[in-house]
Amino acid sequence: MATKLKIKSGDTVLVIAGDNKGKQGKVQKVLIDKNKAIVEGINLVSKHKKPSAANPQGGIVKQEAPIHISNLSLLTSDGKATRVGYKMEGDKKVRFSKKSNEVI
Numbered sequence: 534m535a536t537k538l539k540i541k542s543g544d545t546v547l548v549i550a551g552d553n554k555g556k557q558g559k560v561q562k563v564l565i566d567k568n569k570a571i572v573e574g575i576n577l578v579s580k581h582k583k584p585s586a587a588n589p590q591g592g593i594v595k596q597e598a599p600i601h602i603s604n605l606s607l608l609t610s611d612g613k614a615t616r617v618g619y620k621m622e623g624d625k626k627v628r629f630s631k632k633s634n635e636v637i
Contacts, residue, residue, distance in 0.1 A: 539617040546605040569599035576600045
């Protein structure tokens with residue numbers, strides 16, 4: 534069974550551990566089963582590509598590799614890292630920033 538993750542695609546996150554510590558970017562995709570996310574411009578790896586119809590030249594391509602969710606922290610609207618909580622607003626469950634108490 535997959536766990537509930539507090540980061541969604543489209544969120545702006547800060548890398549808090551690893552080689553890319555301190556960098557920030559937008560989450561492109563969340564891999565729920567692996568507890569990882571692909572973040573724009575973060576954790577770039579060189580991938581050797583064979584020539585194909587789409588890429589007739591082939592060669593070495595830089596692309597984003599998944600990074601573990603535990604190494605990411607959500608950013609608030611003023612650009613500070615925060616933890617995420619959930620609360621009910623009326624009959625809707627919403628995410629909120631534990632640092633500034635604002636709804637995300």
